[in-house]
Amino acid sequence: MDTQQNTALTRALAEVPGPLPTSGVIHIAIPHTDRFTVVGNHLAQHPDLSCTAVGIAVRIQSLPQGIEVGIKALAARCREGEKRIAAALRELEAFGYLQRVRNRLPSGRVITRTVFCNQPTALLHPRRPAAPQHPAAPAPRPAPAQTPPRAPAQTKTPTPAPPATEQPTPPMPPAPTGPPGPSERPSPEATALLPVPPPQPQLPQSSPFVPLPPSLPPSLPLVPPPTAPKPPPRPLPRPSELTPELDRAATAFLSDLHRHAPQLMLSETDVRQLVPGVAAWLERGAHPDAVRHALTDDPPVPLRRPALLLKHRITELLPPPPPGFQELAALTRRPRITVTPFQTCDACDRAFRSPTPGHCRDCRSEHARSAA
Structure with a gap:
């Protein structure tokens, strides 16, 4: 007796009317009273x-x-x-x-x-509202003189009375299926007595069903x-010139990102791929704290591929360049003129231009003559 038997189902099966099928499903239909669809x-x-x-x-x-x-x-x-x-x-x-x-x-x-x-x-063949069918106009009642006198009701009397002959009731004309013709239209008095058809239901303006063309x-x-x-994804933004300073700043920013958002742990390959995008943000004057907040705010849970999330946010949330950005970038790309610094001669304390300290030109010439 270790197997439980559903006695309620067995009793319900015994109450199913009619012969039960020898195979297949047997339905026990109990009407629902609440919570049904x-x-x-x-x-x-x-x-x-x-x-x-x-x-x-x-x-x-x-x-x-x-x-x-x-x-x-x-x-x-x-x-x-x-x-x-x-x-x-x-x-x-x-x-x-x-x-x-x-x-x-x-x-x-x-x-x-x-x-x-x-x-x-049902939406393929929507139901059209049926035209209100007016009932047939009541036939004019005949004049009292033309109405045949009806036989009085038969009562029990000692003397048998002849059976009353009933007039055959004329059949009612069929109701018209189409709009009434000119001769069949009811009079204004009869129209005033006709029931007003109920208005057709209409969907409210806030109904979720959107009508299709x-x-x-x-x-x-x-x-x-x-x-x-x-459409192909947008490419990762790049700075106008990836200088060593921007490269070091972007690399340090991405390497330190997991300390603020542990789920954004990046590999070395991911860091090298995302460095140009972060450098573009820094080149446009974005503060590192603002960049970190924009890239790590409200990440999805669970986060499976953090590098793709950062690439998407770096590309889509890129701030606009500040005013005069193009002119500033053009100035930074100009070749710089190298200026030779001043040096002090070790022998005569005279100032001269030279990349390295030593003697001036006169002292070098005099030293060469004395050596000869």
Whole structure:
């Protein structure tokens, strides 16, 4: 008796009406009273969707409106990884169940709105509001003189009365299916008594469903697919001239970066590749503390490739050059004139220009004559 038996399921199985099938699944359908979601068989039995995509679609459909359903948000709720969830979302997007629309807010920020439709095939043939059908105008009542007298109700009397003959009721004319003709239109008095049709429901302005143009099918994604060619990345900025001073300062900056952000531990190869970018920042007058704050502020978690993150931030957050930067760079590139320093003669204390200390020209000539 070490195996537990589900006695409740056994009792419910015994109460299933009708003969049970000899093979296959047996359904025990208990009506839901709360916390349930209606899912169509077109999704649950979709022949081209994977079971992961169907499960992700059911999970999204069961969530309330306004909940984040991005890849990372779903990965935090489900046991599947980000790659499987991303593939499932692409499947749902290809068959029209999901749409990701990019909108720009008044502040300039670009956000992605996720729109989920539980029945995308209904969008291919939207329901047109039916024209209000007016009931047929009531037939004019005949004059009292023309109304045949109805037989009195039969009562139990001692003397048998002849059976009352009932007039056959004329059949009602069929209701018109199209708009009434000129002769069938009701009078203004009858029109005033007709019920007013209820107004057609309209989507509010804040509805998440974005109307698609009629020429495009709803399954066409508005976001470029992952397989679309991406533009080449921008090259790493470089200074106008990588001087030894800039090279030493940039190398020391990158080598010391892990002391302020331990997750940004760089190899020697990464440091040599990123040195020109940091040198471009320093050449433009950026303070090292400002550069460090811009490159290490709020890194993603987990951070797998710190060198790529630094390369992206160095390229995208490069500050503009200060005024007169081009003229200053041109001045620094000019060839410098070497000035020979003054020296003092060791014999006569006369000043003369020479790269090295010693004797002046006269003393050297006199020393040469005395030596001869």
